Amino acid sequence: MPLDHYVTLGRSGLRVSPFCLGAMTFGEDLGWGSSVKDSEAILDRYIELGGNFIDTANLYTKGHSEKIIGDHIAHDRDKRDRLVIATKFSANLYVGDPNGGGSNRKSIIAACEQSLRRLRTDYIDLYWLHNWDTLTPIEETMAALHDLIRAGKVRYIGVSDTPAWKVAQAQVLAHFRGWSPFIGLQIEYSLLERTVEGELLPMAEEFGLGVTPWSPLRSGILSGKYTRKNGLKPESRPWATTYLDEKSYVVIDELERIAKELDTTVARVALAWVQARPTVASTIIGARTLAQLDDNLKALELKLTPEQTAALDAATKPTLNFPADFIELARHIQAGGTTINGKTSQLIPFGVTKKGDHY
Numbered sequence: 001m002p003l004d005h006y007v008t009l010g011r012s013g014l015r016v017s018p019f020c021l022g023a024m025t026f027g028e029d030l031g032w033g034s035s036v037k038d039s040e041a042i043l044d045r046y047i048e049l050g051g052n053f054i055d056t057a058n059l060y061t062k063g064h065s066e067k068i069i070g071d072h073i074a075h076d077r078d079k080r081d082r083l084v085i086a087t088k089f090s091a092n093l094y095v096g097d098p099n100g101g102g103s104n105r106k107s108i109i110a111a112c113e114q115s116l117r118r119l120r121t122d123y124i125d126l127y128w129l130h131n132w133d134t135l136t137p138i139e140e141t142m143a144a145l146h147d148l149i150r151a152g153k154v155r156y157i158g159v160s161d162t163p164a165w166k167v168a169q170a171q172v173l174a175h176f177r178g179w180s181p182f183i184g185l186q187i188e189y190s191l192l193e194r195t196v197e198g199e200l201l202p203m204a205e206e207f208g209l210g211v212t213p214w215s216p217l218r219s220g221i222l223s224g225k226y227t228r229k230n231g232l233k234p235e236s237r238p239w240a241t242t243y244l245d246e247k248s249y250v251v252i253d254e255l256e257r258i259a260k261e262l263d264t265t266v267a268r269v270a271l272a273w274v275q276a277r278p279t280v281a282s283t284i285i286g287a288r289t290l291a292q293l294d295d296n297l298k299a300l301e302l303k304l305t306p307e308q309t310a311a312l313d314a315a316t317k318p319t320l321n322f323p324a325d326f327i328e329l330a331r332h333i334q335a336g337g338t339t340i341n342g343k344t345s346q347l348i349p350f351g352v353t354k355k356g357d358h359y
Helices: 035-049 060-071 076-083 105-119 140-149 165-178 200-207 238-243 246-262 266-275 290-301 304-313 326-334
Strands: 019-022 053-055 084-089 123-127 154-160 182-186 281-285
Touching: 019 035, 019 290, 035 060, 035 281, 035 290, 060 105, 084 105, 084 304, 105 140, 123 140, 123 182, 140 154, 140 165, 165 182, 182 200, 246 266, 246 304, 266 281, 266 290, 266 304, 281 290
Parallel strands: 019 053, 019 281, 053 084, 084 123, 123 154, 154 182
Antiparallel strands: none
């Protein structure tokens, strides 16, 4: 599947590339990342190959990421209009200003105006709530976002890093009040972070949210660079060192085995697994160099066998919160040994075991 084989995002008609270009690494303001020149080259290559979905945030490199994108694209209106530019609000860039961040009406509108200036555009295609603001009623947030859509400054809205129950509340409010709903859900999802399968992914499927996973390589841990043999540790992102434990190495070993079978790389196998998951629409990939971008994009050409997928699933099976396991038990209790929607149930020993075997 090449970049120009587009998918619709969630329950909307918005067409996006199956891999989204993440721009968190655009700019060297934090001591790591891509130079302006390299960032522009990565943008050009992605667009040249048919990619149309770019993800940034007001927080990324203190707003420089947005500015790099705007400065490079704004001069070509046709190019800008062909792209789906997504950015986020919630982060506070202004020390000492309590309304400089969060999701209240004042902060949302201000953040939107600031992002529009940095991106040098008069509209944002997809505006993400970056993370849940526990101090602001969700109806205030949704009403403000709907007003931005009505004003033509935003086309669609999405939500990131927020509990499933809060997203569900927002969607129901939007439905009954005639407001624009979220069309996308951005969450961390990888072979090493699968707990989202308990609540967030089922919620996304129920409400028609297209999932756009971030950190599909778990901060580079699944890039193939770190193995048992070489003992390397992440240098530019020290926090990622905590992810390198025995559980991670078991997964890396399995990825290496499958990569060898398919004559490909560990990173591509890990990305292919994420992109093939149910409800996933477009996976966010980052790249600090053109070589990294080209290598990761080749994951779109990869198709894992059912056996390979099952092996990765087994090696990374997550422990989910209640009632995830109980819901599976309840399915067997409810089905009476029949097959429904392709799933066969078992008879539970403490329940009915044959027809008529009850009081």
